Amino acid sequence: PIQQVVGAVAQYQTGAAALARIEEARRLPAEPASAPAPLPLPGAEPAAIAFENVRFRYADDLPYIHHGVTFTVPPRGMTAFVGPSGAGKTTVFSLIERFYDPGEGRITLDGQDLADWDVSGLRSAIGYVEQDAPVLSGSLRDNLVLGNPDADEADLLRALKTTRLDGLVDRLPNGMDTLVGHRGTKLSGGERQRVAIARALLRRPRLLLLDEATSQLDAVNEAALRDTVADVARTTTVLVVAHRLSTVTMADRIVVMDAGEVRAVGTHRELVTADPLYAELAATQFLASTG
Numbered sequence: 090p091i092q093q094v095v096g097a098v099a100q101y102q103t104g105a106a107a108l109a110r111i112e113e114a115r116r117l118p119a120e121p122a123s124a125p126a127p128l129p130l131p132g133a134e135p136a137a138i139a140f141e142n143v144r145f146r147y148a149d150d151l152p153y154i155h156h157g158v159t160f161t162v163p164p165r166g167m168t169a170f171v172g173p174s175g176a177g178k179t180t181v182f183s184l185i186e187r188f189y190d191p192g193e194g195r196i197t198l199d200g201q202d203l204a205d206w207d208v209s210g211l212r213s214a215i216g217y218v219e220q221d222a223p224v225l226s227g228s229l230r231d232n233l234v235l236g237n238p239d240a241d242e243a244d245l246l247r248a249l250k251t252t253r254l255d256g257l258v259d260r261l262p263n264g265m266d267t268l269v270g271h272r273g274t275k276l277s278g279g280e281r282q283r284v285a286i287a288r289a290l291l292r293r294p295r296l297l298l299l300d301e302a303t304s305q306l307d308a309v310n311e312a313a314l315r316d317t318v319a320d321v322a323r324t325t326t327v328l329v330v331a332h333r334l335s336t337v338t339m340a341d342r343i344v345v346m347d348a349g350e351v352r353a354v355g356t357h358r359e360l361v362t363a364d365p366l367y368a369e370l371a372a373t374q375f376l377a378s379t380g
């Protein structure tokens with residue numbers, strides 16, 4: 090990681106871009122092994138993802154976190170992951186990004202083992218919005234172009250529109266060039282997460298991974314987030330670790346996880362009657378305690 094950081098500082102012109110690379114390097118434990126002849130990940134079509142009996146632990150001397158996780162996500166649409174804190178939801182995303190590789194079982198993208206794809210190609214096809222996605226000081230524009238330095242004005246406006254931030258930009262004194270404060274403190278939590286989504290969308294991801302913020306959102310931000318996810322899911326495969334009933338109820342499928350296992354998969358209507366844990370989570374509106 091140190092070498093990546095030094096390299097990044099030399100490579101990038103702006104401090105903000107270097108910070109983003111540092112952020113990326115920080116969360117990469119190690120470069121995963123590539124296949125002898127990695128396949129370039131082509132295309133722009135929404136991706137299909139499948140876990141096949143995945144067993145995983147973070148280290149050999151640590152207990153297993155996933156005990157045979159299996160689910161299938163077809164291209165397009167929204168899949169919500171719900172379950173108590175520690176169930177292994179965020180770990181699903183770390184494995185898809187190949188921050189780690191499963192000990193046993195298989196994860197496939199478009200039917201091909203993740204390890205067969207070129208790692209940088211894989212990562213550039215994925216938009217990953219972490220639970221506390223970083224918004225940096227600088228302008229809103231600076232924060233957006235981190236996602237894709239080649240994005241033009243029309244791309245930026247489109248991403249802002251999709252994330253329902255266009256109204257905010259109209260109200261800001263200097264529009265997109267308004268400074269957002271240290272770590273984005275001039276934005277609300279809901280706006281910061283949507284800025285992070287807009288940044289991810291500028292890469293035209295084939296797969297969007299969204300780890301929803303656990304903090305409470307006001308009604309306006311909650312509606313904006315829900316509409317954003319619904320929009321993106323029309324053209325991209327969207328996986329959401331969800332903490333809000335408003336997100337979950339519109340999912341095409343919900344994967345209920347508990348203690349490293351998939352308990353049930355279904356729609357909200359199906360699961361409310363079929364799965365007591367889901368019914369309980371839904372009754373408490375998945376309040377922030379679900380982690």
Ligand code: ADP
Pocket residue numbers: 147151154172173174175176177178179180181379380
């Ligand atoms: P969830 O998102 O459902 O709350 P996580 O996937 O974050 O659950 O975590 C599942 C389990 O894995 C937890 O017990 C957590 O402490 C453990 N864990 C998460 N990240 C790491 C890590 N980097 N190293 C070791 N253990 C971890």
Ligand code: MG
Pocket residue numbers: 178179180330380
């Ligand atoms: Mg989590």
